[in-house]
Amino acid sequence: MSAPERMGAQVRIGVSIPIPEPYSASLTRARIEAGDPLAHSVPPHITLMPPAVVEPDDLAEVTEHLRAVATEHPPFVVELGGTDSFRPISPVVFVRLAAGAQACERLQRAINAGPLRQELRFPYHPHVTIAHEIDDAGLDAANAAMEAFDAVFPVAHFSLYEYGDDGVWRDVSNFVLTS
Secondary structure, three states: OOOOOOOOEEEEEEEEEEEOHHHHHHHHHHHOOOOOOOOOOOOOOEEEEEEEEEEEEHHHHHHHHHHHHHHHOEEEEEEEEEEEEOOOOOOEEEEEEEOHHHHHHHHHHHOHHHHHOOOOOOOOOEEEEEEEEOHHHHHHHHHHHHHEEEEEEEEOOEEEEEEOOOOOEEEEEEEEEEO
């Protein structure tokens, strides 16, 4: 997740499903071993809304929108399994969603409405990045290291993240799926 430029007091935000432990530690370790410089600043996640900037005065509306989306969607199960890549379009290796992709797509469409509407650079494809914008050898190593990775976990919430001045994404609010 790269951070967009901001002006003045704007806040950088993103919306994602955090990957729980013990899987999060394994995914972070794979990113570190691949040589990805973002391994320590971007926690493992499934993006629902890519990074954006908002005015501080708009955060209450954003929060209310996310709360409303959460109340309209039920919890679901994600299964992660195997790896893939967006190469040659984008230098990214990721862990695939074997189950739960459709639920992520529904959430993404609902979140990408109202105050968070934005044009996506690429079509939405739920995944968990394990190597991003590093050399081909690092991408290949990440792909090989995690090709047998498998995880199953319930998704009961998604999170709003803010990008700190220290270059780290932190979750600041959780939105419980309740429908």
